[in-house]
Amino acid sequence: MEAGLETIEAQARACRDAAQAVAALDTAGKRALLEAMATALLRHEAGILAANAKDMEAAAARGTRGAMLDRLRLDDVRLKGIADAVRFVAGLPDPVGQVTREDIRPNGIHVRRVRVPLGVIAMIYEARPNVTADAAALCLYAGNAVILRGGSEAIHSNTAMAAALHEALRDAGIPTAALSVVTDLSREAMVRLLQLNEVIDLAIPRGGEGLIRFVTEHARVPVIKHYKGVCHLYVDEHADLDLALDLLIDGKTSRPGVCNALETLLVHRAVANEFLPRAAVALRGRGVELRGDAASRDRVSDLLSASDDDYAAEFLDLILAVRVVDDLEQAIAHIRRFTSDHTEVIATRDVATAQRFVSALRSAVVMVNASSRFSDGGELGLGAEIGISTTRLHAYGPMGAEALTIERFVVEGKGQVRHAESRQAI
Amino acid sequence: MEAGLETIEAQARACRDAAQAVAALDTAGKRALLEAMATALLRHEAGILAANAKDMEAAAARGTRGAMLDRLRLDDVRLKGIADAVRFVAGLPDPVGQVTREDIRPNGIHVRRVRVPLGVIAMIYEARPNVTADAAALCLYAGNAVILRGGSEAIHSNTAMAAALHEALRDAGIPTAALSVVTDLSREAMVRLLQLNEVIDLAIPRGGEGLIRFVTEHARVPVIKHYKGVCHLYVDEHADLDLALDLLIDGKTSRPGVCNALETLLVHRAVANEFLPRAAVALRGRGVELRGDAASRDRVSDLLSASDDDYAAEFLDLILAVRVVDDLEQAIAHIRRFTSDHTEVIATRDVATAQRFVSALRSAVVMVNASSRFSDGGELGLGAEIGISTTRLHAYGPMGAEALTIERFVVEGKGQVRHAESRQAI
Numbered sequence: 001m002e003a004g005l006e007t008i009e010a011q012a013r014a015c016r017d018a019a020q021a022v023a024a025l026d027t028a029g030k031r032a033l034l035e036a037m038a039t040a041l042l043r044h045e046a047g048i049l050a051a052n053a054k055d056m057e058a059a060a061a062r063g064t065r066g067a068m069l070d071r072l073r074l075d076d077v078r079l080k081g082i083a084d085a086v087r088f089v090a091g092l093p094d095p096v097g098q099v100t101r102e103d104i105r106p107n108g109i110h111v112r113r114v115r116v117p118l119g120v121i122a123m124i125y126e127a128r129p130n131v132t133a134d135a136a137a138l139c140l141y142a143g144n145a146v147i148l149r150g151g152s153e154a155i156h157s158n159t160a161m162a163a164a165l166h167e168a169l170r171d172a173g174i175p176t177a178a179l180s181v182v183t184d185l186s187r188e189a190m191v192r193l194l195q196l197n198e199v200i201d202l203a204i205p206r207g208g209e210g211l212i213r214f215v216t217e218h219a220r221v222p223v224i225k226h227y228k229g230v231c232h233l234y235v236d237e238h239a240d241l242d243l244a245l246d247l248l249i250d251g252k253t254s255r256p257g258v259c260n261a262l263e264t265l266l267v268h269r270a271v272a273n274e275f276l277p278r279a280a281v282a283l284r285g286r287g288v289e290l291r292g293d294a295a296s297r298d299r300v301s302d303l304l305s306a307s308d309d310d311y312a313a314e315f316l317d318l319i320l321a322v323r324v325v326d327d328l329e330q331a332i333a334h335i336r337r338f339t340s341d342h343t344e345v346i347a348t349r350d351v352a353t354a355q356r357f358v359s360a361l362r363s364a365v366v367m368v369n370a371s372s373r374f375s376d377g378g379e380l381g382l383g384a385e386i387g388i389s390t391t392r393l394h395a396y397g398p399m400g401a402e403a404l405t406i407e408r409f410v411v412e413g414k415g416q417v418r419h420a421e422s423r424q425a426i
Numbered sequence: 427m428e429a430g431l432e433t434i435e436a437q438a439r440a441c442r443d444a445a446q447a448v449a450a451l452d453t454a455g456k457r458a459l460l461e462a463m464a465t466a467l468l469r470h471e472a473g474i475l476a477a478n479a480k481d482m483e484a485a486a487a488r489g490t491r492g493a494m495l496d497r498l499r500l501d502d503v504r505l506k507g508i509a510d511a512v513r514f515v516a517g518l519p520d521p522v523g524q525v526t527r528e529d530i531r532p533n534g535i536h537v538r539r540v541r542v543p544l545g546v547i548a549m550i551y552e553a554r555p556n557v558t559a560d561a562a563a564l565c566l567y568a569g570n571a572v573i574l575r576g577g578s579e580a581i582h583s584n585t586a587m588a589a590a591l592h593e594a595l596r597d598a599g600i601p602t603a604a605l606s607v608v609t610d611l612s613r614e615a616m617v618r619l620l621q622l623n624e625v626i627d628l629a630i631p632r633g634g635e636g637l638i639r640f641v642t643e644h645a646r647v648p649v650i651k652h653y654k655g656v657c658h659l660y661v662d663e664h665a666d667l668d669l670a671l672d673l674l675i676d677g678k679t680s681r682p683g684v685c686n687a688l689e690t691l692l693v694h695r696a697v698a699n700e701f702l703p704r705a706a707v708a709l710r711g712r713g714v715e716l717r718g719d720a721a722s723r724d725r726v727s728d729l730l731s732a733s734d735d736d737y738a739a740e741f742l743d744l745i746l747a748v749r750v751v752d753d754l755e756q757a758i759a760h761i762r763r764f765t766s767d768h769t770e771v772i773a774t775r776d777v778a779t780a781q782r783f784v785s786a787l788r789s790a791v792v793m794v795n796a797s798s799r800f801s802d803g804g805e806l807g808l809g810a811e812i813g814i815s816t817t818r819l820h821a822y823g824p825m826g827a828e829a830l831t832i833e834r835f836v837v838e839g840k841g842q843v844r845h846a847e848s849r850q851a852i
Contacts, residue, residue, distance in 0.1 A: 023788070103807045109796050111806050116788050118818050197642070201818045216623070222648060222819045243841035250843035358836055362449070362542050370535050370839025379844070380537050380835055381529045392544050392627045393648045394820035396832045406822045409806055410784055413796025415669035417676035418805070 008189040011180050012147060012199045016120050018178035019145035023117050027094040030141050034090035036168035038083040041133060044164040045079055051160035052129065059153055067257060071127045072154060082133045085384065089137040092383040095402040096143040109413040115405040117143030119201035122193060124149045124215055126207035129157035136165055136179050138386045142404035145178040149190065155183040194219040204387050226390035228314035229259030229342035231372045234331040234357065236348035237270040243369060244347035248279055250371040251345065253286045257316045259388065260343055260375040264311060264321040266331045272324045276300050288318045295324035311338045328353055332360045339363055341390040343375040364390055364397030434615040437606050438573060438625045442546050444604035445571035449543050453520040456567050460516035462594035464509040467559060470590040471505055477586035478555065485579055493683060497553045498580060508559045511810065515563040518809040521828040522569040535839040541831040543569030545627035548619060550575045550641055552633035555583035562591055562605050564812045568830035571604040575616065581609040620645040630813050652816035654740035655685030655768035657798040660757040660783065662774035663696035669795060670773035674705055676797040677771065679712045683742045685814065686769055686801040690737055690747040692757045698750045702726050714744045721750035737764045754779055758786045765789055767816040769801040790816055790823030
């Protein structure tokens with residue numbers, strides 16, 4: 001599956017041609033396909049796990065350790081989880097064909113807005129082999145063909161999974177090009193792929209900031225991305241402080257390595273004396289390092305000093321930046337300055353304060369008295385998630401199957417024309 | 427208003443800062459602002475028309491003639507039309523704040539999808555000074571700030587209109603940077619503008635294919651565009667031929683220079699003997715030149731020969747490409763090959779045929795028994811139109827005020843956390 005410049009272009013064009021076959025499937029056909037994909041993954045468990053073992057060995061030999069190595073790892077339980085996720089997508093409402101608006105115009109033409117697939121989606125991702133199946137399921141279910149470009153560290157795992165998924169496609173009479181897995185792409189070929197704007201309708205990079213900047217820099221096709229999640233919790237003077245502490249602990253410690261984890265705590269001066277020492281005890285008991293401004297350091301002993309870099313950082317680790325603010329407006333100003341447009345949370349019992357917080361901030365997700373960790377497609381009711389967008393276009397926030405479709409216009413008439421004189425003059 | 431590299435960047439940042447003031451306006455505030463903008467345009471009629479006269483003189487001196495010159499021209503009637511269009515936008519439903527979906531999740535969190543403005547929109551357009559007011563009205567009404575980069579040929583007209591519009595902004599307490607008119611931008615400065623992806627949320631180029639390719643090539647910000655409209659009419663064997671002729675004449679002749687005009691006629695072989703000679707008489711009587719394949723030439727005398735280039739062409743003129751097809755599938759295959767994804771029309775009385783045509787084609791607008799000339803924001807019920815997208819992302823087809831907003835998530839809870847153990851352990 002090595003891809004030179006012509007190869008990648010030919011693969012992309014084959015994928016685009018195959019997109020028609022996917023788009024032509026009805027809901028039942030797509031559900032059957034996804035069920036068959038899940039079954040095929042389990043049927044090929046031995047081969048997939050053996051392939052994964054090769055990737056793990058190579059990664060270990062390269063010195064990969066800890067969380068990075070764990071992300072790459074598959075076992076029978078994880079593979080079952082991957083197959084279940086594919087089946088779960090098959091049970092979601094089909095976004096394709098949904099009529100979102102309907103209108104009969106004064107001249108009698110009947111205008112409907114109807115969801116259609118985007119076409120061809122290029123997913124560019126790193127490490128986690130589960131993305132191969134997840135993205136395949138969501139893209140295909142939304143009626144799209146997909147080009148999956150996984151990282152070289154997962155080359156054997158991705159190739160083995162793709163081979164299994166292709167069996168299901170073949171059985172359904174869909175060209176396997178509808179799910180094109182390119183595992184070993186030179187930098188040059190990747191750039192070429194990202195510039196095929198007559199072929200690819202959307203690129204979704206998922207991975208580190210370097211990957212995302214590379215894709216953004218070189219793409220001539222539309223890109224939906226998020227760089228990072230610098231999520232804030234603002235504890236207002238009107239907050240229920242027990243509730244605020246719940247949100248803080250869940251947000252920072254339940255899974256610190258993900259993008260919807262909290263990175264910064266802002267506390268209203270009026271409650272800082274009471275809240276900050278409690279927060280420090282609870283967080284430090286869970287291994288969290290705190291970095292604060294002078295006002296925080298006055299209230300909590302042995303606090304490290306926070307710089308602007310800390311306030312801008314996505315730590316993805318057990319580190320929290322802390323700041324005491326004079327009021328709601330100062331909290332809003334801080335968030336506006338440092339936000340990555342991902343998720344912000346306010347803890348308050350005051351309705352007007354909550355409203356001001358929500359309307360003043362335009363991040364993709366704004367939570368009132370709920371954990372930032374709910375900023376996730378599954379938790380917000382999208383079913384499954386292909387990614388999160390912090391680009392304020394097409395989709396903003398968690399993206400489900402619907403975000404892989406677009407509304408177009410279908411119009412029915414009885415011969416209406418725009419300029420009546422045309423008709424009369426015949 | 428000459429803009430060097432630092433100037434354009436400073437202007438763009440000022441525009442972004444001003445966006446907050448626009449986003450903070452409620453519906454009544456935005457309506458009052460647009461009313462004041464319309465009034466200001468009329469109050470400054472003398473100055474605007476004098477400025478336009480300068481542009482007209484310069485254009486004539488450069489040898490501009492005909493439709494191009496006419497596009498540039500303003501008079502009292504046109505200016506009144508421009509002011510009326512601004513007032514019309516003020517009467518549309520406000521898309522900002524609309525709740526598009528609402529869900530209470532099993533854990534009790536209340537999830538709403540709410541429309542917010544995109545932020546900062548850069549409109550890059552040529553010639554027509556009316557776009558200055560139209561785009562300003564639509565962008566501001568959708569809660570956005572806007573950078574308008576008109577062509578140098580309309581520099582005096584655009585500057586004079588902007589000065590009038592700025593009076594209305596000032597009276598409303600909105601920084602005039604919310605409507606930044608940059609009229610004299612070097613190629614380098616334009617490229618810089620298009621790369622400010624931390625500042626600009628969307629670029630919309632409107633103009634010739636050259637302009638659009640330039641913007642696409644250089645932009646690092648998202649671009650919504652349409653290159654051209656190669657709109658097809660397929661006259662099916664089951665068509666009402668009188669109705670089909672209505673659609674053909676309206677589509678080709680009512681305004682041949684616009685993107686929703688017909689460029690290609692496909693006729694089913696079974697009705698070609700009857701339809702084509704009638705069509706030829708009707709169209710030639712209206713000055714249309716026909717270019718056809720061999721089968722068409724067999725049925726109509728003195729028909730020029732059509733090449734693939736003709737089938738791919740957006741003539742924007744009284745020229746029509748014609749082809750006889752064996753059946754619906756051949757018509758679909760032809761359209762798939764040559765479509766620009768803009769608008770396709772079928773004339774048929776057969777429901778199954780219409781359904782197949784609609785589902786097989788994924789152009790932004792598909793019409794059954796209605797004129798391609800309805801492919802327009804106003805005609806399709808969007809109120810007003812900022813442009814048409816043939817990019818299958820964010821918006822597809824005519825774009826109204828809603829396409830200048832995005833749905834985000836607003837979540838309200840009562841302290842729900844994702845990992846209950848966080849709460850218990852406090």
